[in-house]
Amino acid sequence: MKKKIIFFCVFLSFLFIFFIFFKSIYNKNYYTPQEFTKNYINFEAKELFTKKDFNSNQLFLDEKITIINIWASWCIPCLQEHKYLMNLKNNNNINLIGLNYKDKENNAKKFIYKNGNPYDLILTDNEGIISIELGAFGVPETFIIQNKKIIKKYIGPLNQQNIIEIKNIITK
Secondary structure, three states: OHHHHHHHHHHHHHHHHHHHHHHHHOOOOOOOOOOOOEEOOOOEEEEOOOOOEEEHHHOOOOOOEEEEEEEOOOOHHHHHHHHHHHHHOOOOOEEEEEEEEOOOHHHHHHHHHHHOOOOOEEEEEOOOHHHHHHOOOOOOEEEEEEOOEEEEEEEOOOOHHHHHHHHHHHHO
């Protein structure tokens, strides 16, 4: 009798663990806040190709919405979202900035040469400090900035629905 109780408890434990793992497969593993407003931070960074220094005050143009996309060549989700960023490339109403996160310079350049450059400007964040100060949790993350305020944040790779939302924000 004691063996049957132990077997039953072990079986229930395994069944419970299996259920938790099975359920987690179908849950989204990223979170996109609905409301997010934060003042942008002041930072300085070097451009990936020219090594020219840029201050964040130079990035935010009066009439355009600025989109900062944090990416890295080693990031698989960054590669998945790249085609969606290429979709935004030709939009004249935005200023699309790439922030290369903790990446080797040669790898970042190879990534851009191979997959295309959707960005108006690519800045480097070798230590990850700029990304952290912006409020990023990892890569990829995308920030929509209007009138020097972060109005929307996307955690994880962009998808078609996100691009539609971004285009709606741009046309407002």
